[in-house]
Amino acid sequence: MTALHELTAEAAIRAIEAGETSSLELVDAALERVTSDPWHAFLAVDEDGARERARAIDANGERPPLAGIPVAIKDALSTRDLTTTAGSRILEGFRPVYTATCVERLERAGGIIVGKTNMDEFAMGSSTENSAYGPTRNPWALDRVPGGSSGGAAACVAARQVPLSLGSDTGGSIRQPAALCGCVGIKPTYGAVSRSGLIAFASSLDQVGPLARTVRDAALTLQAIVGRDPLDTTSLEWREPIELPAGERLDGLRVGIISELNGEGIEASVRGAVDSAAATVESLGGAVEQVSLPSVEHSLSTYYLIAPAECSANLARFDGIRYGRAAEGADSLLEHYERTRDEGFGSEVKRRIMLGTFALASGYYDAYYLRAQKVRTLVVEDFARAFERVDVLMSPTSPTTAFPLGERTDDPLSMYLSDVCTIPMSLAGLPALSIPCGFADGLPIGLQLAGPAYSENRLLGVAHALEQALALDQAPPEPA
Amino acid sequence: MIDEQTVRHVARLARLGLDEGEVARMQAELSGILEHVERIRALELDDVPPTTHVESVANVMREDVPTECLEHELALREAPATREGGFLVRGIGA
Structure with a gap:
């Protein structure tokens, strides 16, 4: 049998149901990798709590959809009595x-929280280097960033510490680290998931x-997590x-490649991987065309x-x-x-508090602020x-693969450019996800798919069909 | 562009006690960022309405029914300083 930490959540659920393993064994296997943590993906671990809940789930026989599966939570999400710092x-x-x-x-659905993952302070950053507790390392190359701000959330999944994690995405903070770490990350339609208990950055x-x-x-x-919550209006x-x-076919699907995000400023290897993903779409029965979104050029400035x-208000x-440190x-x-x-x-x-206070002064x-809202x-x-012409839009998730630690820390603007492909969907509140679509020099490349509000099921369908055809789920090397 | 005097003014508004080194660095960095975002000032936007929020959310009402709330002790648990069951705040005088 595959090692327990190698199992996807679905495979682990089947293994529990077949009596081949238990939640406690899964949680123990996860905790072993979470406590050693050479990637520094975690800021807090709840060993006792996780084992206690695993034993309870093993004992009670109820089978909610994620029963007994270890999960990690980005440190921007509040967890009662479990240290939560937002990286600050x-x-x-x-x-x-x-x-x-x-x-x-997620807990009601049976997920077992093993710990809290590292992030750029208050989710402001694209490399997890802005964490006050030190950066997370990319599982594919330890001298490179995992992306951010949900860098720990992406690294812990890529490194097979846990099969699932929750992140948060304001301008790309789930999708960009998912791309740089070679995993799947979804930013749902704005409002799909309650923000109650998420430490607010840009509401x-x-x-x-x-x-x-x-x-x-x-x-x-x-x-497990979508839907109305009275605590978030x-x-x-x-x-x-x-x-x-x-499904494995894409017959009749109309896909648009965002022309503004597939040219200058996008690394050649990344463009190549996106182009071959487009060819895969066609081989599965879909039609691909170029689509122009002229305002994309101004999205970064607007964001x-x-x-x-x-953020300056929040x-x-x-x-x-x-509360907090005084x-x-x-x-x-x-x-x-x-x-x-x-x-x-x-x-x-x-810097961001200053910039925001200035723009609102x-x-x-x-x-500044009013003009930005108009560009939005x-x-x-x-x-x-x-979306009158196509069903789904496609672009790179990140203009580059994972960059070396320290490369962009002294130049805020070059760091901001990491999010140039993901910000437009955030401004429009649209669902978008990233899946692996190739490798360049051993580093993963992410493909972004976006659709109209509420089109999650279609996006998931397209992503799944592509994932099956591309067959890229590889494990990064184990650290020495 | 933004000068150091404006940086100090904005820092005061934001309740950030920046030292002189931080003021100088902030002046340079904010100027660089503003120069980039200035590009949207060239756009013709007179007839474009602003978007504050992508959802059209109207006022959300609920019945005014008392429910359980945070216990007093728990609400104070994380405070750096408390006195007589309240948050301890320094005087507002200089």
């Missing part, structure tokens, strides 16, 4: 007093989603249940006004009074705020026009 010094040692709705739902963009090794595993996870009634994809503006809550010995309240935030936030977070609002309208309209 200002939340060092913070133990939330409630659990995020999506995490509760009009933030969305929780799964990372997994297969499209079907990701679909199983998404099934922007969460959607999810009328059409998420289905497990099974880097809107997201910082929203992060105002970190004041060192109600500066010592300030004489006045103002000094307490200023020193707490100066000591507690890292440089990228400060009197005298600059119309020139153009992006939404471009996608709507494209």
Whole structure:
């Protein structure tokens, strides 16, 4: 039999049902890799809690869909009594007093939380190097970044520590690390998954989603977490249940390649892999055409006004009074705020708070923030026009494969460019996912598929058919 | 572009106590980023309505029924400083 940590969630569920293993054995196998963690994918581990829940599930005989499967949770999601830092010094040692709705739902579906995964501080970054607790390493090359901000969430799945994890995506934070680590990552339609308990970055963009090794595993996870939550007024009634994809053909499917994201600025090897994925679509019966989304060119600028503006408001809550780390010995309240935030936030977070505060400040609002919101309208309209012609849009997930640690840390703009392919869908609130579509020099390449709001089932179907045809689920090398 | 005086003003608005080195670095970095985002200022956008949110969410109402809430002790558990069952806050005087 395959080693327990090598099993996908689906295979592990079958193995439990067949009596070949137990949840406790699966959790023990996961914990062995999670506690040794040469990738530094984890910030907190709940060994006792995980084993206790595994024993309870083994004993009670109930079989919810993910019964007994070890899962990891991005550290941006609150977990009651389990340390949650969002990768920030200002939340060092913070133990939330409630659990995020999506995490509760995953637990209700039988998932067993083994720990919390590393991330760029407050999800601001594309490499996990902005974590106050040190970077995560890419399982395919330990001297390279795993992407970000959900770098730990992607690395732990790629490295076979756990089969499933939850991440969050504001401008690409699930899809880009999934691409760089060679796993599947889904950013659902805005509102599909409750944001209650997600430590907020940019509320009009933030969305929780799964990372997994297969499209079907990701679909199983998404099934468990979607739907309306009274605690998040922007969460959607999810009328059409998420289905497990099974089809292998794409007959009649119309696919558009986003021309603005398949030329200059995209590495040749990445372009090549996307082109061959397009050829695979055709071989499975689909039709491929070029589609132009002119406003995509302005998406990055728009995003880097809107997201910082929203973050500057959301992060105002970190004041060192109600929770979190506080500066010592300030004489006045103002000094307490200023020193707490100066000591507690890292440089990228400060940069974005500054940028957002500037864009919202009197005298600059119309020139920056309001204009960005107008460009956002153009992006939404471009996608709507494209989906009159095609069912699914296709592009690279990331313009490059995983880059070396330290390469972009001194140049914020070059780091921001990592998200150039994923940001447009975030601005339009559309579902998008990344699946592996090739390798270049031993590093995975990600393919992004996007569709209209609520088109998750179609996207999963297309992704599954491509995944079967491309047959790329390989394990990265074991660290020495 | 953004000058150091504006950086200090914005830092005060954001309650960030930046030291002089950080002010200088922030001035250079923010200027670089703003130069990039300036590109959208050249677009003709007079007739385009702004998008604040991709969903059209109206006010969401619920029945005004009391439910259980966070216990007092739990609400204070993570506070850096408490006194007499409340959060301890420094005086607002200078």
